[in-house]
Amino acid sequence: MTKLHQAFSHDDFRKKGHQLIDQVADYLEAVNAPNEMPVLPWRDPQVAYDDWNKNLLKENKPADFYKKVIQTSIHLHHPKYMGHQVAPPLPDAILSGILVSTLKNGSGLYEMSPLAAPMEKTIIEFFNKYIGYDEEASGFLTSGGTLANLTALLTARQVKGYGDIWNEGNPEKQLAVMVSDQAHYCVDRAVRIMGFGEAGIVKIPTNDKFQVDVSKLEETYNNAIAEGKTIFAIVGNACSTSVGAYDDLEAIGTFAQKHNLWFHADGAHGGAAIFSKKYKNTVQGIEHADSIIIDGHKMMMTAGLITALIYKNGKNSYRTFHQKAHYLWENSEAEWFNLTKRTFECTKFTNVIELYSMIQNYGVEIFDQYVTMTYDLAKSFAMMLKAHPDFEIAHEPESNILCFRIFEKGKSKTELNQLNAAIRKHLIQEGKFYIVQTMIEETIYLRVSLMNTFTTTTILEELMEEILKINVL
Numbered sequence: 001m002t003k004l005h006q007a008f009s010h011d012d013f014r015k016k017g018h019q020l021i022d023q024v025a026d027y028l029e030a031v032n033a034p035n036e037m038p039v040l041p042w043r044d045p046q047v048a049y050d051d052w053n054k055n056l057l058k059e060n061k062p063a064d065f066y067k068k069v070i071q072t073s074i075h076l077h078h079p080k081y082m083g084h085q086v087a088p089p090l091p092d093a094i095l096s097g098i099l100v101s102t103l104k105n106g107s108g109l110y111e112m113s114p115l116a117a118p119m120e121k122t123i124i125e126f127f128n129k130y131i132g133y134d135e136e137a138s139g140f141l142t143s144g145g146t147l148a149n150l151t152a153l154l155t156a157r158q159v160k161g162y163g164d165i166w167n168e169g170n171p172e173k174q175l176a177v178m179v180s181d182q183a184h185y186c187v188d189r190a191v192r193i194m195g196f197g198e199a200g201i202v203k204i205p206t207n208d209k210f211q212v213d214v215s216k217l218e219e220t221y222n223n224a225i226a227e228g229k230t231i232f233a234i235v236g237n238a239c240s241t242s243v244g245a246y247d248d249l250e251a252i253g254t255f256a257q258k259h260n261l262w263f264h265a266d267g268a269h270g271g272a273a274i275f276s277k278k279y280k281n282t283v284q285g286i287e288h289a290d291s292i293i294i295d296g297h298k299m300m301m302t303a304g305l306i307t308a309l310i311y312k313n314g315k316n317s318y319r320t321f322h323q324k325a326h327y328l329w330e331n332s333e334a335e336w337f338n339l340t341k342r343t344f345e346c347t348k349f350t351n352v353i354e355l356y357s358m359i360q361n362y363g364v365e366i367f368d369q370y371v372t373m374t375y376d377l378a379k380s381f382a383m384m385l386k387a388h389p390d391f392e393i394a395h396e397p398e399s400n401i402l403c404f405r406i407f408e409k410g411k412s413k414t415e416l417n418q419l420n421a422a423i424r425k426h427l428i429q430e431g432k433f434y435i436v437q438t439m440i441e442e443t444i445y446l447r448v449s450l451m452n453t454f455t456t457t458t459i460l461e462e463l464m465e466e467i468l469k470i471n472v473l
């Protein structure tokens, strides 16, 4: 038998597979004994590279390889993981992931995956119910918030951008998008990709809560028009990345309607609040948006990269890439079951299985509980920090994101920045906690996204103690 045939052996697969599932289950157990294992096994990048490079062609038992892969990774399921906003995948989603990989049905064309599009349509309609969209709405899943935002803005450009830009190119006008200075960098990138340059972003000032300052909308718009720009879209954050602030979507919706702008709601992180009975008020007005994105891998615990992109008027989703590719679809009518008509991707995996399985097994409650528990935890942490004389918070948390810093009277702004950056560096290399940092108006803050429902207030107290300990070193 050739090596290749051996590699496809189902018996080998069964043996290795059982082993791997056991190892993953052991890992999920071990990771919750917080003092046993570092959250981030820090190595210098060059050291890590030398190690992997040296071992590439060495023989290794699969179990040893799996173990090493686990050991050298950052651990999202660790209760002391509170860094970037990636959710620990639900075990149910991990299992669905095996099916996704095994079947590898490409969901772009119906005949290449007879389950994908019907399942996606079902899931999108599930989202619609909680968003408050009616049956005109439709959408699909795509690969990440960055691509989803770009796709939505491409649709906006085609629908509101003055002419058939997809076929004829950008008009002579300087087209531009309004968005707050708190937007995720991918919005800026999308605008530049569309060829509008730096001038294509018109920044709306924010208020003291880092939300769009609604009172500045008209002025910002009028100034841009006076500069000769043509605004065709406005983006609302739900919520913003850096501090997790929710823009007033109701007000943005009214403004967008008045000026005939496309209203896009970037709910990559916080859009999942639609599922929380307690926090759905944060996204009030989201149903006015022409397009909405919500990441599965952020606040919905999927293992795969999944972003829902949903249009209030589903017909618009067919206008994004209005091109002729007859070999893919026989006629040019809207075919909801051939997703390539609307998605950026050609080959696209059926990660939708993860969401479908989660909903089937646990209902909407699983998302409600996840959002509600993590958002509640950020509120508790804010109270703990406020009660301590050596800490200050940058904002009241509106989500599970919180920025704070150690603060000592008498220290200059620069000294405080250096101190907080040094603390974060020390924390990372020590590996006990994983948090990140962010710069807000030239002030460095430590930043947590409380992504783990096994993180407790006791663990957050430990984090504060650890920071204070580092500070005296």
Ligand SMILES: *Cc1c(COP(=O)(O)O)cnc(C)c1O
Pocket (backbone or CB within 6 Å): 143, 144, 145, 146, 147, 149, 184, 186, 237, 238, 239, 240, 241, 266, 267, 268, 269, 295, 307
């Ligand atoms: C994370 C994030 C994005 C980017 O999403 P990816 O899935 O990481 O590509 C866009 N917008 C906001 C508000 C985000 O928080």
